[in-house]
Amino acid sequence: xxxxxxxxxxxxxxxxxxxxxxxxxxxxxxxxxxxxxxxxxxxxxxxxxxxxxxxxxxxxxxxxxxxxxxxxxxxxxxxxxxxxxxxxxxxxxxxxxxxxxxxxxxxxxxxxxxxxxxxxxxxxxxxxxxxxxxxxxxxxxxxxxxxxxxxxxxxxxxxxxxxxxxxxxxxxxxxxxxxxxxxxxxxxxxxxxxxxxxxxxxxxxxxxxxxxxxxxxxxxx
Ligand code: GRF
Numbered sequence: 001x002x003x004x005x006x007x008x009x010x011x012x013x014x015x016x017x018x019x020x021x022x023x024x025x026x027x028x029x030x031x032x033x034x035x036x037x038x039x040x041x042x043x044x045x046x047x048x049x050x051x052x053x054x055x056x057x058x059x060x061x062x063x064x065x066x067x068x069x070x071x072x073x074x075x076x077x078x079x080x081x082x083x084x085x086x087x088x089x090x091x092x093x094x095x096x097x098x099x100x101x102x103x104x105x106x107x108x109x110x111x112x113x114x115x116x117x118x119x120x121x122x123x124x125x126x127x128x129x130x131x132x133x134x135x136x137x138x139x140x141x142x143x144x145x146x147x148x149x150x151x152x153x154x155x156x157x158x159x160x161x162x163x164x165x166x167x168x169x170x171x172x173x174x175x176x177x178x179x180x181x182x183x184x185x186x187x188x189x190x191x192x193x194x195x196x197x198x199x200x201x202x203x204x205x206x207x208x209x210x211x212x213x214x215x216x217x218x219x220x221x
Contacts, residue, residue, distance in 0.1 A: 005189035008036040008084040010092035015046020017090035017111060020178035021185060022053045029182060031189045035082040038075070040094050062094060072099040079104060086188060089143065090181065101145055106195045108143040109188075111181055113173055115155055116141055120148030125166035125173075136160050136169055138177045139210065140184045142195040151200050153193070156180040156213040180213050187211070187219050 009018050018037065025032055037050035037057045050057045058078050065071035076099050079087055089096075089110040096108075114124035116139040128136045137157040144150035156176045160169065187193070192203050200207040211219040 004031045004033050005085045005185070006033050006035045006082060007185065008038065008079055008082070008087045009034055009050075010079075010087065010089045011037060011039050011044055011046040012041045012093040013044050013046060013091050015044065015049045015091065016174065017178055017181045018046050019049045020182055021088075022049065022055075024182040024186075029186055029189075032185055035084060036078075038078055040071075040075075040092070046091070068095075068097055069099060072097045076100045076103055086185070088181070088185065095147060096143060098145065101143065104143075106142065109140050109153065109184070110143050110148070110150070111177060112139050112141065112148050113170070113177065114148075115139060115157065116148060116152050123166075125169040128160065129164060129166060129169065134160050136173065138173055138180055140180060142200070144198070151195055151198050151207075152210040153195075153200055153207070154180060154184045154187070154211040154213065154219050176213070179217060183213055183217055183219050184211075 011018055021034060025034065034055050037047065037055050039047050039059050040062045042059045042061055047057050060075055060078060062071050079100065080103065087104055087108045089108065114128065115135065115137040119127045125136070135157050137155055139152045140154045141148065141152045142150040156179065158172055158176055194201045211221060213219055
């Protein structure tokens with residue numbers, strides 16, 4: 001029997017990706033358990049979603065800390081609670097520093113709304129439209145010291161349609177992000193996925209380009 005993957009989820013806002021995972025676990029996502037949800041925003045709506053699902057929550061308000069290092073040290077302590085197999089950053093709007101990165105290296109993945117390495121940082125929809133891109137998407141990458149710069153494990157691609165604006169593109173990407181998060185967590189729960197020295201290995205084999213989400217919800221090379 002597979003050992004369940006225990007997951008801690010970091011959020012700052014709505015938590016729609018968290019909700020997608022909660023729903024999937026209640027449906028057909030097996031061997032995954034969310035053990036803790038941590039928010040740096042005390043009134044993040046995602047906290048309510050966690051409560052409703054009976055998941056332990058913690059709030060760590062970054063405004064109450066003297067500096068980033070102090071916040072990170074407390075975050076690392078909270079994250080270690082329950083010894084999660086994976087920490088998922090889903091709409092967590094803080095940059096993570098070395099105090100968190102070191103103990104969780106290779107165990108933290110972030111969801112980012114672009115086809116990385118394109119458009120790290122913010123305003124990804126606007127930037128994709130301004131560049132005239134015909135495709136947009138979302139990526140899940142291992143978290144490293146470089147903002148949105150860690151090795152990319154998986155991606156979902158959507159077309160940019162004539163007349164799209166940042167809002168329409170974001171609205172069309174959102175359900176696809178949900179599918180990507182669920183498929184990626186499912187994949188990690190059922191495969192040996194490692195990331196060391198910026199190299200991702202899956203069941204011992206180097207991943208040379210991100211896994212791609214297919215219409216049927218599976219991730220393929
Ligand atoms: C997602 O669009 C994700 O790509 C970005 O923040 C958003 C989080 O949404 N990093 P939610 O809080 O899960 O609804």
